[in-house]
Amino acid sequence: xxxxxxxxxxxxxxxxxxxxxxxxxxxxxxxxxxxxxxxxxxxxxxxxxxxxxxxxxxxxxxxxxxxxxxxxxxxxxxxxxxxxxxxxxxxxxxxxxxxxxxxxxxxxxxxxxxxxxxxxxxxxxxxxxxxxxxxxxxxxxxxxxxxxxxxxxxxxxxxxxxxxxxxxxxxxxxxxxxxxxxxxxxxxxxxxxxxxxxxxxxxxxxxxxxxxxxxxxxxxxxxxxxxxxxxxxxxxxxxxxxxxxxxxxxxxxxxxxxxxxxxxxxxxxxxxxxxxxxxxxxxxxxxxxxxxxxxxxxxxxxxxxxxxxxxxxxxxxxxxxxxxxxxxxxxxxxxxxxxxxxxxxxxxxxxxxxxxxxxxxxxxxxxxxxxxxxxxxxxxxxxxxxxxxxxxxxxxxxxxxxxxxxxxxxxxxxxxxxxxxxxxxxxxxxxxxxxxxxxxxxxxxxxxxxxxxxxxxxxxxxxxxxxxxxxxxxxxxxxxxxxxxxxxxxxxxxxxxxxxxxxxxxxxxxxxxxxxxxxxxxxxxxxxxxxxxxxxxxxxxxxxxxxxxxxxxxxxxxxxxxxxxxxxxxxxxxxxxxxxxxxxxxxxxxxxxxxxxxxxxxxxxxxxxxxxxxxxxxxxxxxxxxxxxxxxxxxxxxxxxxxxxxxxxxxxxxxxxxxxxxxxxxxxxxxxxxxxxxxxxxxxxxxxxxxxxxxxxxxxxxxxxxxxxxxxxxxxxxxxxxxxxxxxxxxxxxxxxxxxxxxxxxxxxxxxxxxxxxxxxxxxxxxxxxxxxxxxxxxxxxxxxxxxxxxxxxxxxxxxxxxxxxxxxxxxxxxxxxxxxxxxxxxxxxxxxxxxxxxxxxxxxxxxxxxxxxxxxxxxxxxxxxxxxxxxxxxxxxxxxxxxxxxxxxxxxxxxxxxxxxxx
Numbered sequence: 005x006x007x008x009x010x011x012x013x014x015x016x017x018x019x020x021x022x023x024x025x026x027x028x029x030x031x032x033x034x035x036x037x038x039x040x041x042x043x044x045x046x047x048x049x050x051x052x053x054x055x056x057x058x059x060x061x062x063x064x065x066x067x068x069x070x071x072x073x074x075x076x077x078x079x080x081x082x083x084x085x086x087x088x089x090x091x092x093x094x095x096x097x098x099x100x101x102x103x104x105x106x107x108x109x110x111x112x113x114x115x116x117x118x119x120x121x122x123x124x125x126x127x128x129x130x131x132x133x134x135x136x137x138x139x140x141x142x143x144x145x146x147x148x149x150x151x152x153x154x155x156x157x158x159x160x161x162x163x164x165x166x167x168x169x170x171x172x173x174x175x176x177x178x179x180x181x182x183x184x185x186x187x188x189x190x191x192x193x194x195x196x197x198x199x200x201x202x203x204x205x206x207x208x209x210x211x212x213x214x215x216x217x218x219x220x221x222x223x224x225x226x227x228x229x230x231x232x233x234x235x236x237x238x239x240x241x242x243x244x245x246x247x248x249x250x251x252x253x254x255x256x257x258x259x260x261x262x263x264x265x266x267x268x269x270x271x272x273x274x275x276x277x278x279x280x281x282x283x284x285x286x287x288x289x290x291x292x293x294x295x296x297x298x299x300x301x302x303x304x305x306x307x308x309x310x311x312x313x314x315x316x317x318x319x320x321x322x323x324x325x326x327x328x329x330x331x332x333x334x335x336x337x338x339x340x341x342x343x344x345x346x347x348x349x350x351x352x353x354x355x356x357x358x359x360x361x362x363x364x365x366x367x368x369x370x371x372x373x374x375x376x377x378x379x380x381x382x383x384x385x386x387x388x389x390x391x392x393x394x395x396x397x398x399x400x401x402x403x404x405x406x407x408x409x410x411x412x413x414x415x416x417x418x419x420x421x422x423x424x425x426x427x428x429x430x431x432x433x434x435x436x437x438x439x440x441x442x443x444x445x446x447x448x449x450x451x452x453x454x455x456x457x458x459x460x461x462x463x464x465x466x467x468x469x470x471x472x473x474x475x476x477x478x479x480x481x482x483x484x485x486x487x488x489x490x491x492x493x494x495x496x497x498x499x500x501x502x503x504x505x506x507x508x509x510x511x512x513x514x515x516x517x518x519x520x521x522x523x524x525x526x527x528x529x530x531x532x533x534x535x536x537x538x539x540x541x542x543x544x545x546x547x548x549x550x551x552x553x554x555x556x557x558x559x560x561x562x563x564x565x566x567x568x569x570x571x572x573x574x575x576x577x578x579x580x581x582x583x584x585x586x587x588x589x590x591x592x593x594x595x596x597x598x599x600x601x602x603x604x605x606x607x608x609x610x611x612x613x614x615x616x617x618x619x620x621x622x623x624x625x626x627x628x629x630x631x632x633x634x635x636x637x638x639x640x641x642x643x644x645x646x647x648x649x650x651x652x653x654x655x656x657x658x659x660x661x662x663x664x665x666x667x668x669x670x671x672x673x674x675x676x677x678x679x680x681x682x683x684x685x686x687x688x689x690x691x692x693x694x695x696x697x698x699x700x701x702x703x704x705x706x707x708x709x710x711x712x713x714x715x716x717x718x719x720x721x722x723x724x725x726x727x728x729x730x731x732x733x734x735x736x737x738x739x740x741x742x743x744x745x746x747x748x749x750x751x752x753x754x755x756x757x758x759x760x761x762x763x764x765x766x767x768x769x770x771x772x773x774x775x776x777x778x779x780x781x782x783x784x785x786x787x788x789x790x791x792x793x794x795x796x797x798x799x800x801x802x803x804x805x806x807x808x809x810x811x812x813x814x815x816x817x818x819x820x821x822x823x824x825x826x827x828x829x830x831x832x833x834x835x836x837x838x839x840x841x842x843x844x845x846x847x848x849x850x851x852x853x854x855x856x857x858x859x860x861x862x863x864x865x866x867x868x869x870x871x872x873x874x875x876x877x878x879x880x881x882x883x884x885x886x887x888x889x890x891x892x893x894x895x896x897x898x899x900x901x902x903x904x905x906x907x908x
């Protein structure tokens with residue numbers, strides 16, 4: 005009993021001590037400084053933080069999210085991932101002035117929380133206790149203040165994924181306690197500061213994806229603790245300093261996408277802990293040092309692609325035990341594959357030696373690689389069984405395979421090497437003729453087969469024409485979903501079979517990504533990387549393994565059309581143009597989810613770039629007129645290519661501001677290509693239907709089945725032009741009902757006879773002079789022509805492009821009524837810049853309501869509504885005739901189409 009009492013007493017004593025310590029801890033966690041509490045409330049107000057995160061009545065140290073205190077003072081603030089209130093999100097700015105009163109603040113993290121504006125200079129003067137600063141992905145702009153170099157207590161500094169400009173201040177070299185410095189994905193210029201050689205405690209240095217030039221400072225080789233060094237995607241030149249070989253602890257080295265020259269220094273063999281070496285896409289050359297890669301080696305990834313390396317590849321490179329990826333493609337390496345014995349049983353590695361000068365037979369070293377690309381070399385002989393089925397072997401000299409080099413090319417190469425080429429089995433090689441008589445008999449057979457084949461082909465064409473005419477009469481217009489024809493290509497594992505009429509060449513669709521690579525690139529497809537929910541898939545931003553920013557479309561086949569992604573792949577496999585968003589690759593390995601990878605467009609799309617956030621009082625900056633006209637021309641070029649340079653013509657079907665993507669120079673790349681299809685029927689559909697005496701259907705409305713005609717793209721493009729002229733967001737994405745409302749507000753002020761009217765609808769944020777106003781006026785006229793309710797009367801895209809390239813010709817020749825203009829033949833295709841533009845009375849039917857209210861309105865402005873009035877009066881009839889003649893001089897029509905219309 006006594007022992008039990010002692011145990012109970014001890015338990016009671018422990019409980020008392022626990023509650024006392026908890027009470028003391030709570031007392032310590034309470035904020036005791038009224039100045040700091042006021043500072044937090046001021047920060048809450050200036051940033052627009054929600055009450056659920058920072059409730060006013062609660063104690064910040066114990067209740068507020070992201071707040072930690074020490075000794076009654078605020079020591080940490082973490083607002084990463086917070087959302088602003090509705091009022092705060094209307095005008096977000098870098099307003100953190102209240103931080104000056106938090107003198108004991110050690111940690112400030114605002115990553116992913118938008119703070120558009122500049123880093124205040126007082127950051128480096130007042131926050132002297134700061135140890136960690138994370139302002140990544142905050143939309144910060146302008147230069148880094150040099151005063152940040154005064155924060156000598158800093159150990160971590162993250163400023164990546166912003167819009168920072170100017171040079172990197174050398175004062176950052178004073179942060180000798182820094183262990184992590186990440187300035188990647190900004191717009192820095194100039195050179196890497198030499199002072200960085202003083203950052204002896206750095207373990208991670210990332211300055212990738214900027215515009216830096218000059219050489220790599222040798223002083224970086226003195227950073228003995230450095231484990232991660234990324235200087236990729238800049239314009240660094242000169243050679244790789246040998247001092248980098250002194251970085252004994254380096255695990256990851258990325259110097260790719262620069263202009264580095266010279267050879268790889270042999271001193272890099274000192275990087276014994278290196279796991280990733282990425283030095284692809286530079287101007288490096290020479291041979292690889294034999295002892296560059298020590299054994300045993302920790303290397304898992306080696307990328308030396310797209311340089312100018314020559315000579316043989318060291319044997320050790322083929323058999324490094326931990327190797328997962330070896331990419332030496334696009335060089336001038338030569339020699340034979342290694343015969344070295346394998347030191348590993350792994351078969352998960354990937355090998356890419358394409359576009360080199362390798363020759364000889366394939367060796368067992370290929371057993372260890374699950375995927376190999378040997379294309380573009382001179383390998384000979386048969387393909388062994390141990391080469392995987394998904395290996396790329398095109399453009400070699402291998403036996404019994406298609407798509408190999410010519411016999412002459414292979415023989416010449418081996419002869420230059422002083423080797424004998426065994427061409428037996430090469431698909432395009434010629435075997436010695438058996439006998440001359442045999443050759444003659446074969447020629448006779450060929451002639452006979454050709455004659456019979458010709459008759460058969462003619463008969464087949466006749467049958468096809470009859471069937472085609474019957475099909476057209478029976479079904480009328482039917483959407484053609486494919487974008488071309490071609491030999492079918494096997495569909496990769498995991499993907500659905502292509503729809504009828506679609507054949508996809510997957511070899512032309514960029515790289516094949518694994519699902520694991522996409523998870524790493526997008527942070528497991530986290531919400532922080534979500535761009536938007538698209539109608540054909542969800543879009544995420546990401547960074548590929550090579551450091552390239554990409555956009556990944558995640559397509560859930562359970563909620564999207566299963567054939568949509570295949571139709572888009574079919575399109576990209578057959579169509580290529582600089583005005584289309586580049587497809588970098590795809591991932592089809594998952595059954596219910598497919599992924600398409602595109603090049604990232606730094607300026608987003610037109611809908612988000614027409615007005616950009618700034619740190620000015622207004623908070624938004626409008627695109628200037630020159631840039632708007634450039635965007636209109638670029639989009640017209642892309643659509644003109646699809647309509648007039650593709651056979652059959654291709655219809656985009658989703659032309660709006662959100663599908664007009666903009667690169668870093670505001671060059672247009674058309675996106676949203678999941679809805680493309682070939683145009684219904686022929687481009688001269690009206691003529692064919694008249695010939696076949698079919699019902700005319702092209703004079704319908706603006707929606708419905710006509711979304712598969714080029715005229716529908718023209719109509720949608722007209723809405724985009726109105727958006728550029730007026731600055732009214734959402735016109736191009738509006739429904740028919742919404743567009744009707746927009747049209748009633750805008751179209752009455754677009755008259756080809758009165759420039760001053762357009763001033764009432766021009767975006768008020770535009771600053772334009774008299775000449776620029778004429779260009780705006782011209783674009784408005786083009787937009788109105790595109791919005792003609794009759795599809796057959798809308799201008800062709802190639803003439804829209806010409807008009808936008810020469811906007812002053814749209815408005816400066818029609819008003820004078822000069823003899824030169826009046827003599828322009830309305831029956832010639834080239835009678836005017838506008839070629840086949842058509843004009844109808846409906847184009848001006850709504851103008852008089854606005855123009856008649858103006859004093860001194862001209863008779864031309866009122867004639868549009870009086871075509872049927874006073875038809876028996878001479879004056880009225882002459883005036884109407886004059887109006888029509890003048891219109892045709894501005895928009896001349898081709899001779900043959902006019903005659904067809906007159907017959908109707």
